[in-house]
Amino acid sequence: MTGGDPEAREWTRYWRSAELPLEAMYASFLRHRYHRHSHETYSFGVTEHGAQTFTCRGAGHTSAAGMVMAFNPDEVHDGHAAHELGFTYRIVHIGQELITDVLADMAGRAVGLPLFAAPVLSSPVLAARLRGLHTVLSRGAGPLERDESLASAVAALTRLAARTPAPPPAALRPTAVPRLAAKARELIHDRYADPIGADDLAAWTGGSRYAVYRAFRSAYGLAPSEYQRQVRLRAARRLLALGHPAARVAGEVGFTDQAHLTRWFSRSYGVTPTQYRLARAG
Known part of the structure; x- marks a missing residue:
């Protein structure tokens, strides 16, 4: 590894946009x-230098320079440098409703x-x-240029998605979620700021604590406690943005x-x- 303070590197x-579900980050x-976390949005990253390795859908993946990472909404993933030289990447988060409109x-x-x-x-x-869209957003371009770049990126994304087989139905289809998991998720969303326990989930769903845990982990890729933390973090993002x-x-x-x-x-x-709250919005 080259010299210098690792933290400084x-x-x-x-x-982030003040009025649209649109955010961008450039990081090293x-x-x-x-x-392990997920986003409510679609998230598309471009690795600029180095390589990032992560797990998603139960398997390991690596994105090297020039490759694109594509996460559907609510897909759980993690990530870290694939080697000691680290990695630099750009990522854009686009709300589902925005892609629907485009x-x-x-x-x-x-x-x-x-x-x-x-x-x-x-x-x-x-x-x-994606690099073009990221650049347009981060330099605070006007609405017309932003919308044109967004449409161009979304068009390229959907063309690529159309040429690949769809994910296994159980991976994203709400109808495939077991009743216990869906009921537990309902309670977590309703009372995410409260100290909910395993007994609370069991009583609410009518299942045993173990059955609820197993069904929830299978359906959403996270333990109920991890999912509750994700809901809290998403609520925090909304309040910080305000x-x-x-x-x-x-x-x-x-x-x-x-x-x-x-x-x-x-x-x-x-x-x-604090960095998120103070991020330039436009």
Whole structure:
């Protein structure tokens, strides 16, 4: 490994839209390890230098320079540097409703959302479109240029998705979720800031604690406690985007204190809550 302070070689730059479900990050990581997490949005990353390795859908994957990472909404994944030289990448998070609107406008009618069968794609065209979109967003381009770049990237994404087989139905289909898991998820969403216990989930669903845990882990890829933390983190993102201070947000969404929120926010998203709140919006 080359000399220099490893911590100084890690940096992040974050941008988010004030009015659209659209965010972008440019980052370089050496030691940072993403904890298992997911996003409500589609997330598309382009590895610029080095390589990132991660697990998704029960298997390991590596994205080297020039490759694209494509995560469907709610797909659980982690990530870290594949070797001691670290990695640099750009990632764009695009809300499902935004992609729906773009596709409907392009087709002149309502169309289904694309699903990506593989989390790592090799497509120079798509990588270029995503880099272009990321650049347009991060430099604060006007609405017209932003919309044009977004449409170009979404068009490239959907063309690529159409040429690949759809994911296994059970992976993303709500009807495939067992009743116990769906009921437990309902309670977690309703009371995410509360100290829910295994007995609470069992009583609410009518199943045993073990049965609920096993069904939930199978359906959503996370233990109920991990999923509750994800719901809390998503609530924190919404409040931080509105300008609420991290210390107050931590208590409102169920974290013990600001340090607890900061630790898990950074592990999941690569930036601190304060960095996210102060990210340039436009």
